[in-house]
Amino acid sequence: MEFLGTTQTASYCGSRRSCLFPDPAPTSTTKDTYQSYYLPGYRYLNSWRPSLFYKVSSVPPSPDDQLNPARWPPTVLPSLRSALHARYSPHDWHQTNLVQLKGSEASRHWAGKLNTDSMRLMRDKDQLTYQMQEDSRRNLGERLSNLDFWKAELVYEQECLLTENHALETAKKRLKCAADEAQGPLQVALECLYNREKRMGIDLVHDDVEKSLIKEVDLLKDWQARMRKLAERISQQLGINRDVQHTLEQDLSDKNSAHFIDEKCFNLRNTSDSISFYHGVEKIDGTVSVPETWAKFSEDNIKSSQHARANSIRLRDETEAALENASEEMWSHFTSTNLAFNNRISEVADAKNKLQAQLAKILQEIFQTENTIMLLERSIMAKECPLKVAQTRLEGRTKRPNIELCRDAPQFQLVNEVFTIDDTLQTLKQRLREARDTLQMLVLNKSKLEHELSVKTNSFIIDKKCMDRRKAFPSTPRLVGYT
Template identity: 30%
Template sequence: MEINRTKFKDYALVAVPPPPARFTLNEWHRNNKFRNRICLDQQKLADSVIAESDRLIDVVNEKSDLNKRDTDHKLEEKIKDIEFNRDEINNQRKEVCIEIENLNTYMDRLRDALRSLTEDAMEVCRKCIILREGRLGIDLCCDATDVELKKEFQIIDGANNLLRRTLEQANEQVRRLRSTIYFMDRDLEDKGNVLKIDSHNSSLKETSLNLSIYHGFAPLDPANITLEEWEQYTRSNIEKAAKEINSARQLRSYVDTLLKQVVEDLRNQSDIVNEAFRQRIEETKENKLKLEVQHSEVARQANEMTRAITRLEKAIAEKEGYMALAHTRLGNRAQRPGMELCKDFVELSLVNEVAELRRNCATLQQQRAEAEASLRYLLKTQIQLEEDINVKTNTLKIDEVDCMSLRQSVDYHAY
C-alpha cells in the first residue's frame, strides 16, 4: 500500500471541468430571435455601408479626375507662361547682345579717334610748336600762329579727355549690359529646368511607371515665393535690360554727336591754324623780298660809295701835284733878289692857290671820311640785312616746309 501511494505522487493533478450550463427552452427561442435580428441589422448596415462606399468611390474618383485635369490644365498654362517668358527673355537677350556689339563698334571708333588725336594730331601740333621754337632773332615772336597752335593743342587735349571719359562710360555701359545678360541667362537656365520638370510632370499619368509615394516628414511644397514675385522677377529682368538698351542707344547717339562735334571743332581750328600759317608765310615772304630788295640797293650803294671813295682818293692825290707845283713856284719866287721880292699879283695868286688847295684837300679829306663812314654803315646794314634774310629764310623753312608738311598728314574724319 505504501508503494502505491508513492507512485501517485509522481503524477500531476488534472482539473476536472465543470458541467455545461443548462438553458431553458424559452431562452433558446429568445436567443434564436436575437441572433436573427442582429443578422438582419448587420445585413442592412452592410448594405448601407456598401452603398456609401460606392458613392464615396465615385465622388473621390470624380474629384481626383477633376483635380488631375485642373492640375494638368494649370501645368499647361504654366508651361505656356514659362515658354512665353523664355521667348521674351531670349528676344531681349538678343537685343542686348546686338547692343553690346554696337557699343563695341562705337568703342573702337572712340579708340581710333583717341589714337589718331594722340599719335597724329597732338604729336604734329607739339612738333610744330617745338619747330617754331627754332626761329631766330626777331622772328622768335608770339605771333597769331603761335596763339592758334597752342589753342589747337588745348582743343586736342580737351577732346582727348572728353573721348577718354566717354570711352569709360561706354565700358561701364557694356559691363551693365553683360550683367543683365548674366541675370537673364540664370533666369533662362532656371526656366529651362522648370520647363523640363513641368513638361515631365505633364506627361505623367496615374498609370505611369516609376511613380512613388513620399513617406518622409519634410513638406513637399517648400516654395515660399509668390506668383506675383515670380512674375515680377522676370519682368524686372526684362525691364532692366530694356532700360540698359535705351541707355546704350542714348550713349551711342551721344558718341555720334560728340565725334561729329569734335571733328568739326578740330577741323575749324586746323583751318584757322593753316590760315595763320599761310598769312604768316606770306608776311615773311613779303618782308624777305623787301629785305632782299633793300639788300640789293644797299649793295649797289656800297659799290657806288666805294667808287666815290676811290674818286675822292684820286682827287686828293691829284691835288697833291697842284699843291707841290704851287709850293715849288712859291719856293722859287722866294729866291728873287732885292726889291723884286714883292707881293705882286703872282705872289698873291700863288698864296691864294695854296690856301684854296688846302681848303679843297681838307674838304675832300672830310668827304672821304664821311664816305668811308657811310660805307661802313652800308656794309653793316648789308650784313644785318643778310642776317635778317637768313632769319626769314629759316622761318620760311620752319613754317612752310617743316610745319605745313607735317600738318598735311593730319586727317580729321568722323572715325
C-alpha cells in the same frame, strides 16, 4: 414519450439571456471594415473582412457509436431522463430563431447600406481625386504657359541686350580709334611748334600761326581726353550690362530648369513608370517666393536690362555726337591753321622779296660809294702836286733878296692858290671821310639785310616744311572712328 437519439447543444445557443429585445446590430463590423480615405502612400487601407464567422460544430463520437457501427438510435435510458428537464422550451426555440433572423436581417441591412455608402464614397472620392488631379494638371499647364511667356520675354530682352552690348563695343572701338587717329595731327602740330622755335631773331614772333597751333594742340588733347573718358564710361556701362546679362541668363536658366521639371510633372500619368511614394514630402516647404514675387523678379530683371539699354543708347548717342563735333572742330581748326600758315608764308615771302630788293639796291649803292671814294682819293692825290708847286714857288720867292721881297700880284696869287688848294684838299678829305662812313653804313646795312634775309629765309623754309608736314590729315571717317 420516449425520444430517440441524443440531443446536441445548438452552436447559436449560449448562456440564457433576455429574449424580449433583439441584440443590436454588431458595430464592430463597420468600424473594422471602413476607414477614412487618404491619399495613396500615406496609410494602407485594411482589406475588408467580415467579423462573423460560421463554425461547424463537431460532436465527439460516443461509445455507443463505436459499439454500434450501424448507428441505430438508441433508446433513452432511464438514467438520462433527468436531463430532459434542462432542455429549452419550444417558445425559447422559436424566440431564438426569431431573434437570430432579425439580427441577420439587421446585419444584412447594415451591410447593404454600408456597401451602398461605400460605393458612393468611392465614386465621390474617385471623382474628387480625378478632379484634383485635373486641377493640378491644369495649374501645371498654366504655369508652363507663364514660364513660356517669361522665357520669351527674357530671351527677347537678352537678345536686345546682346545687340546693344555689341553696338556699345563698336562705339568704344570707334572712340579708341578716333583718339589714336588724333595722335597723328597732334604730333604734327607739336612738331610744327618745335620747328618754329628754330626761327631766329625778330621772326620769333607770337603770330597767328603759333596761336592757332597752340589752340590746335589744346583742342586735340582735349578731344583725346574726352574720348578716353567716354571710353571709360562705356567700359563701366559694359560691366553693368554684363552683370544684367548674367542675371538674365541665370533667370532664363532657372526658368528652363523649372520648365523641364514642370513639363515632366505635367506629363506624369497614373500609368507612368517613374511615380513613387515620397512620404512626408507635403510637409516640406522649400519655396522662396509666391507668384507675385516670382513674376516681379523677372519683371525687375527685364526693367534693369531695359534701363541698362537706355543708358547704353544715351552713351552711344553722346559718343556719336562727340565724334561728329570732334571731327568738325578738328577739320575747322586744321583749315584755319593752314590758312594762317599760308598768310604767314605769304608775309614772310613778301618781306623776303623786299629785303632782297633792298639788298640789291644797297649793293648798288655800295658800288657807287666805293667808286666815289676811289675818285675822291684820286682827286686828293691829284691836288698834292699843284699844292707842292704852289708851296715850292712861295718858298722859292722867299729867297728873293732885300727889296725884291715884294708882295706883288704873283705873291697874292700863290698864297691864294695855296689856301684854295689846301681848302680843296680839306673839303675832299672831309667828303672822303663821309663817303667812307657812308660805305661803312651801307656795308652794315648790307650785313643786316643779309642777316634779315637769312632769318626770313629760315622762317620761310620752316613754315614751308610745316605746311608740307600738314598736307596729310585724317579723313572724316577716320576721325569718327571708322577704319
